[in-house]
Amino acid sequence: MAHTSEALTDLDWHPLSNEDIQHFDDKGYLIIRNVLDSETVDKLIEASDRLIASDLREKRQTYPNGLYDGFRNCVATDDAFIPLLAHKTMLSVVTQLLGAHLQLVVSHLIYKYPDPPGTPDTARVPGWHRDYGTATKVLGDKVPRVLLKCAYYLTDLSESNSGATLVVPGSNNLPDPIPVPEGQTDPKGAFEPSLRPGDCLLFENRILHAGGANLTDQIRKAVMFGYGYRWLMPLDYRTQEQTLLDKLSPLGQYLVGEPCKKTKEYYAGGGDSPLAAWCEEHGVPAIRPIH
DSSP states (O other): OOOOGGGGTTOOOOOOOHHHHHHHHHHSEEEETTOSOHHHHHHHHHHHHHHHHSOOOTTEEEOTTSSEEEEETGGGTOGGGHHHHTOTTHHHHHHHHHBSOEEEEEEEEEEEOOOOTTOOTTOOSSOSBOTTTHHHHHHGGGOOOOEEEEEEEOSOBOSTTBOOEEEOTTGGGSOSOOOOOTTOSSOTTOBOOOBOTTOEEEEETTSOEEEOOBOSSSOEEEEEEEEEETTSOOSSOSSOOHHHHTTSOHHHHHHTTOOOOSSSSOOGGGOSOTTHHHHHHHTOOSBOOOO
């Protein structure tokens, strides 16, 4: 069965402007508003609350301080997360920023609970860091952009200190380490985005980011899906179970690392990307230069 644009009819064309692309290249992040409608947000919260309330331990990740709870590889944990894998808007955006030869690297449900009374607004858990930091052990400051995360927020983070992910715009183009001014908690230029339920914050692996203080009385609920190049080692799985693969479209199967069957043969490195025809149709480079 050939993969053509017919297999991608659910993938919208959400064109990024040249300014959007330049902003992401320069600053390392981008905000796409109203990606998830209220019905989808409600479904994700229902599934997420059910998981958090369960006794399930497999793929569960918590912090010793009790401020965080969640699940890694959540796409395989509950069917409610599957539509985010090839989200009709966000996969269009991701493909324009990374190209066609992608796979899912991480899918992470994260609940951040309110900080204890008296916690200062400068509290950062986790602290400032870059993703896929193990790459710096091999490549040092020469790490390129290899990973892009889509952080979908399910709760209202429009007020300051609601637990949003903070970023340092432009730090994706700066070497390690980023100095923090004496007497300060954050690197110069640290930015707290204002986000509403259904908004998506995209950020790449090299941008410094941290967990902002949650001084509200609500749990910050978010789901993060990260995509990287086909040759990148996924962070929270190696191969997906057949029970998940059976639920996915050919595009979804490709995105979790399965080879693409262009003909009856499998191609080395995962085969041709089913997103390549979509890129050609919309005039998007299937291979984007690494920054």
